[in-house]
Amino acid sequence: MKAKPLKKLIYHIFVGGFAVLLLYPVVWLIVSSFKQSEKIFLTAESLIPKPFTIANYGQGWEGFGDYGFDTYITNTTIYVVLVLIGHLISCSLIAFGFARLKFAGRNFWFAIMIMTLMLPYEVVMIPQYIIFSQLDWLNSYKPLVVPAYFGHPFFIFLLVQFIRTIPRELDEAATIDGSSVFGIYYRIILPLIVPALATTAIFTFYWTWDNLLGPVLYLNSPGKYTVSMALRMFLSNETVSNWGAMFAMSVVSLIPVFVIFFIFQRYVVEGISTSGLKG
Amino acid sequence: MQSSMKQNLWGYLFIGPFIIGFLAFTVIPIFASLYFSFTSYNLFTAPEWIGFDNFTKMFTDDARYLHSLKITFIYVFAGVPLRLAFALFVAMLLNTASRAVGFYRTLYYLPSLIGGSVAVAIMWRNIFGDEGIVNLALSTLGLDPIRWFGDPTAALWMLIFLSVWQFGSSMLIFLAGLKSIPQSYYEAASVDGANFLQKFVKITIPMLSPVILFNAVMQTISAFMTFVPAFIISKGTGGPLDGTLLYSLYLFMQGFEFFHMGYASAMAWVMLIIIGILTSIIFASSRFWVHYESEGGR
Numbered sequence: 001m002k003a004k005p006l007k008k009l010i011y012h013i014f015v016g017g018f019a020v021l022l023l024y025p026v027v028w029l030i031v032s033s034f035k036q037s038e039k040i041f042l043t044a045e046s047l048i049p050k051p052f053t054i055a056n057y058g059q060g061w062e063g064f065g066d067y068g069f070d071t072y073i074t075n076t077t078i079y080v081v082l083v084l085i086g087h088l089i090s091c092s093l094i095a096f097g098f099a100r101l102k103f104a105g106r107n108f109w110f111a112i113m114i115m116t117l118m119l120p121y122e123v124v125m126i127p128q129y130i131i132f133s134q135l136d137w138l139n140s141y142k143p144l145v146v147p148a149y150f151g152h153p154f155f156i157f158l159l160v161q162f163i164r165t166i167p168r169e170l171d172e173a174a175t176i177d178g179s180s181v182f183g184i185y186y187r188i189i190l191p192l193i194v195p196a197l198a199t200t201a202i203f204t205f206y207w208t209w210d211n212l213l214g215p216v217l218y219l220n221s222p223g224k225y226t227v228s229m230a231l232r233m234f235l236s237n238e239t240v241s242n243w244g245a246m247f248a249m250s251v252v253s254l255i256p257v258f259v260i261f262f263i264f265q266r267y268v269v270e271g272i273s274t275s276g277l278k279g
Numbered sequence: 280m281q282s283s284m285k286q287n288l289w290g291y292l293f294i295g296p297f298i299i300g301f302l303a304f305t306v307i308p309i310f311a312s313l314y315f316s317f318t319s320y321n322l323f324t325a326p327e328w329i330g331f332d333n334f335t336k337m338f339t340d341d342a343r344y345l346h347s348l349k350i351t352f353i354y355v356f357a358g359v360p361l362r363l364a365f366a367l368f369v370a371m372l373l374n375t376a377s378r379a380v381g382f383y384r385t386l387y388y389l390p391s392l393i394g395g396s397v398a399v400a401i402m403w404r405n406i407f408g409d410e411g412i413v414n415l416a417l418s419t420l421g422l423d424p425i426r427w428f429g430d431p432t433a434a435l436w437m438l439i440f441l442s443v444w445q446f447g448s449s450m451l452i453f454l455a456g457l458k459s460i461p462q463s464y465y466e467a468a469s470v471d472g473a474n475f476l477q478k479f480v481k482i483t484i485p486m487l488s489p490v491i492l493f494n495a496v497m498q499t500i501s502a503f504m505t506f507v508p509a510f511i512i513s514k515g516t517g518g519p520l521d522g523t524l525l526y527s528l529y530l531f532m533q534g535f536e537f538f539h540m541g542y543a544s545a546m547a548w549v550m551l552i553i554i555g556i557l558t559s560i561i562f563a564s565s566r567f568w569v570h571y572e573s574e575g576g577r
Contacts, residue, residue, distance in 0.1 A: 103290025150300020250398035
């Protein structure tokens with residue numbers, strides 16, 4: 001009995017200490033963003049910015065050239081919201097079809113959908129690029145946003161699994177009350193799958209906010225850049241060694257990710273634990 | 280009772296968007312990509328049929344390709360097992376009744392949460408810089424600093440460390456798996472005098488094996504397609520000396536820097552085949568080590 005508190009203490013020191021070690025790079029990034037650029041690597045070992053400055057944030061926010069960081073934030077936000085709306089509408093409709101409606105070929109299409117889950121993007125990347133260039137969609141957000149309105153296999157699968165846990169008696173009761181098929185989707189199922197829709201929304205946000213390959217392929221003019229691309233632009237101008245501004249904007253780009261995570265932590269953890277969504 | 284005609288109509292109305300998207304963004308591109316892989320195509324003039332030349336060139340006449348394939352294999356086969364081992368280790372540490380577990384779980388998941396972002400790749404680049412904190416720590420420990428950007432092998436390991444650092448989502452899946460193992464198994468084993476290692480090998484690993492299989496497959500596929508960290512950390516070059524030229528990055532360069540669309544398509548198909556083979560091997564091996572409870576054991 002006596003050894004227990006000591007054992008507990010050792011556990012917490014070990015597990016906590018290990019966590020601190022892992023998160024040290026992130027803390028270092030945040031702290032460095034408050035140091036003067038020329039001091040970041042001279043005082044790399046110190047976690048106390050001396051002198052403390054927020055000048056990096058001002059400089060980074062101005063961006064370079066013609067556009068400030070606010071432009072990139074706005075672009076990315078619009079991009080994320082459009083994809084989010086697309087995923088929520090299309091995935092819930094499609095998932096309802098697969099989970100609740102009986103029609104010829106249902107199992108076939110479901111199997112096809114599961115197969116597309118495994119398909120590497122690289123295989124379709126080049127022809128997609130050619131198709132979108134033929135449509136004259138290059139240097140616009142259309143190639144990045146439009147596909148979202150045709151469903152996403154991960155989220156369809158997640159929603160199908162969730163809808164299957166809802167008792168069918170609810171649908172039947174609604175049918176007897178004269179509800180149409182669309183009415184069942186809209187009035188019965190949709191309100192009940194809000195938790196799964198939340199998971200869909202959160203992961204859509206993460207993947208879209210961080211997406212780099214899509215924007216690199218399709219956006220050329222700096223005025224249309226996303227936050228990820230702006231950061232990459234900072235990096236390629238690193239020769240000016242304005243690390244402070246680059247670090248500051250890196251921190252800014254992570255803030256929404258952290259905020260969403262801390263608000264919706266439960267959905268994130270459950271989403272990964274139960275469906276294996278990669279975070 | 281609805282007629283089956285009407286049922287079919289409703290069904291296809293709902294899944295219609297998926298079918299249209301599947302045809303437009305998957306089926307047509309897949310066949311186009313297969314066709315391009317047998318052509319020489321630069322996006323500006325019509326594709327020219329060259330048979331298997333792209334594939335022959337890859338394996339006989341493109342040292343850079345073979346190098347890229349080799350380092351991608353190193354990246355996958357060093358990174359994925361390390362990441363899974365790490366994830367399992369931390370999951371076991373956190374599989375206790377302590378009330379602080381939720382808090383620790385959050386902390387350990389954070390690297391995984393932000394891992395895919397450009398910001399983290401930039402951060403990684405800087406902590407491994409010549410004057411970065413990794414070298415600072417090495418010299419504090421009395422070791423020689425490593426020039427991470429001067430040596431291709433060191434640069435590749437820098438990428439592997441980044442992927443191991445993001446073990447969080449595998450850890451969460453393992454943790455959920457561990458929680459579903461009945462405590463009574465361990466208690467019974469303790470009564471029989473089993474030590475920690477015996478319990479780990481005889482109970483934890485077999486009970487967790489379906490989850491390990493799932494993680495191994497998913498992580499192998501996604502590791503093979505890794506792009507962003509290599510792209511950012513090497514500033515799009517795959518350097519130093521092609522040390523970080525992962526498969527996806529080389530494919531991207533072939534396609535969108537050299538405009539060898541045919542060659543890049545062929546590379547994508549080889550990638551698909553390799554991923555298919557890897558996945559089949561993992562699944563085929565699974566009957567020797569994956570234990571499914573519902574079958575009452577093997």
